[in-house]
C-alpha cells in the first residue's frame with residue numbers, strides 16, 4: 079500500500095521504529111496487560127513517543143497514538159511526517175477507531191503510518207520480510223468525519 | 236458499494252430511515268448544535284433509536300450510534316441487521332472513529348450502514364437520487380482492531 | 393448523608409434497587425469481568441436500566457450510569473428523581489469520574505444516588521443494615537465543572 | 550482548604566502557576582474556544598505542561614490535566630507533588646470528572662491541586678487575594694472508584 083502514502087527515508091523509518099519500541103516500555107497497561115508504543119516524526123525532525131495509559135474506569139484509557147499526539151500538540155507541534163505503532167503481538171496491529179479519529183484531526187491523509195510487528199528485529203535479523211504494514215489515515219478511516227464537517231450548512235429542523 | 240453489504244428490504248430501509256430522523260429530534264447537542272440521529276434494526280425486527288448526547292466536558296460526549304448500541308445491548312439485544320444515521324447536513328456524513336470502533340464490537344463486518352442526507356425526503360419527493368451512502372464496518376474500519384486481537388499471544392518483554 | 397438529598401419513598405427505593413440488579417444481568421463486561429447495573433427513576437415514574445458496555449479499545453467503554461442516562465435522554469426524558477447503582481462487590485462502590493460528570497449534566501445536585509452492595513438482599517434478609525450509601529452529585533462531584541462554566545466571560549488572551 | 554493538602558513552597562507554587570499559564574497558549578480549543586492549561590510538578594522537580602486538545606468528534610477530546618499526566622507517565626514519570634490548572638475565566642474552575650478520575654490513578658489523595666483564576670497576576674499586582682482554590686483529589690473525588698476496587702472479591706452471579 080506504500081503507493082498511497084508519502085515516502086519516508088530508510089534512516090527515518092529505522093529511527094522511528096526503534097523509538098516506538100522504546101516508547102512501549104513506559105506503557106501503563108495495568109488492566110489489559112496489552113502494551114502499545116507509538117512514535118511520531120515531526121516535520122522538523124523530532125521524534126515524540128507515546129504509550130498507552132490505562133485507567134481503572136476503562137473508559138478513561140488513553141492509547142499510545144493519542145498520547146504521542148497530545149504531547150506534540152501541547153508543545154505547539156502540529157506538523158508530522160510519519161507515525162509508527164508497535165504492540166507485544168508478532169503481527170502488524172492497527173490503531174483503534176478513537177485513535178484514527180484523533181490522528182485524522184492533525185495528520186495528512188497520506189502521511190505514512192507504520193504498523194510494526196513485535197518480532198520486527200528478529201525478522202530483519204533473519205533476512206525475512208519485516209512484517210510492517212504501511213498504511214495511512216486515508217486508508218484506515220475512509221469517508222472520515224472531520225473538522226470541516228462541523229462547518230457545513232445545516233438544514234433548519 | 237452495496238455489493239459488499241447484506242441486502243435490506245425496501246420496507247425495512249424505509250422504516251429505519253424514518254426512525255433515524257425521529258431519533259434526531261431528541262439529540263442533546265447543546266455545545267456543537269450538530270444533531271445526529273441513529274436507528275438500529277435488530278434481528279428480531281425491533282428498531283432502536285439513538286441521538287447524540289453531549290457533555291460540558293466535551294470528552295464525555297456520546298454519539299447517536301453508540302447511544303443506540305448501548306440501549307440495545309443493555310436490554311440483552313446483541314444481534315443487528317442494519318444501522319441508519321442522519322444529521323442536519325444535506326449530504327451523507329459518516330460515523331466518527333469512536334463509533335466505528337463501538338459498532339465493530341457488536342455488528343457484522345458486512346452489516347449495511349446507511350448514511351442518510353438530511354434532505355433525503357426532498358430528494359425522494361423530487362424523484363432524484365436518494366443521496367444515501369450504503370457502507371459497512373468492513374469499509375469504514377479496515378484492518379480493524381477488535382476483541383480477538385486482545386487474545387493473541389504476546390511476546391515476552 | 394441522607395439529609396443532603398431529597399427523600400425517596402421506601403417503595404420507589406425497593407423497585408429501583410431491584411431494577412439495578414436486573415440491569416446488571418445485561419452487562420457486557422468482556423474485558424474487566426466487572427459487571428455494573430444502574431437504574432434511573434424518572435419524574436413520571438418510569439425506571440430506565442443501564443449496564444456497563446465495554447469495548448476492545450478500553451477507552452470506548454461506556455459505564456452503566458451513562459448507559460441509563462443516554463437511554464433516557466435519547467427518548468426525550470430529562471427529569472430524574474433517583475439513581476441506584478450495583479456491582480458484584482459486597483460493598484457500596486461509587487461511580488467513576490466520567491459518570492459523575494455525565495450525571496452532573498442531567499441530574500439535580502441533591503438527587504439521591506443509592507450505591508448498593510451486591511449482598512444487599514442477604515443483609516436485608518438477615519435483618520442487618522442494608523449497606524447502602526446514599527449520596528448525591530453535590531457530594532460526589534464538589535466544585536463541579538458544568539454547562540454554565542462554558543458560558544462565563546473569558547479574558548482576552 | 551490547605552490543611553487537607555501537602556504544603557508546597559512559595560517558589561514552586563509560583564513556577565507551577567506560571568507554567569500553567571504558558572501551557573494554555575498551546576491549547577487546541579477549536580470547538581469550545583475554552584482554553585485550559587495545566588502544569589504538573591514531579592517529585593524530582595520537573596514541570597510538565599498540558600493543554601486541552603479537542604477533536605471534531607467531541608468525545609475524543611483530551612483535557613489539559615490528562616495531557617500533562619500522559620506526557621509524564623509515558624516518559625516513566627509517575628510521582629507528582631502538585632498540579633496547577635488555569636482557564637480564560639477570572640475565577641477558579643475545577644477539573645471535569647474524567648480528569649479527576651485520571652488524576653486519581655496517579656496522584657496521592659492529598660497532593661495539592663491549585664485552581665488558578667485567569668486574572669491571578671492582576672490580583673497579585675493589586676495586592677488582592679490571589680483567588681486560587683487549593684484543593685486535592687480527596688476533596689474533588691470523594692468515595693472514589695479506584696484501581697483497588699477492581700481487585701475486590703466479587704459475588705458469584
Ligand SMILES: [Zn+2]
Pocket residue numbers: 141142143173174175176177178449
Ligand atoms: Zn487507540
Ligand SMILES: [Zn+2]
Pocket residue numbers: 298299300330331332333334335606
Ligand atoms: Zn461518533
Ligand SMILES: [Zn+2]
Pocket residue numbers: 135455456457487488489490491492
Ligand atoms: Zn463510570
Ligand SMILES: [Zn+2]
Pocket residue numbers: 292612613614644645646647648649
Ligand atoms: Zn477534564
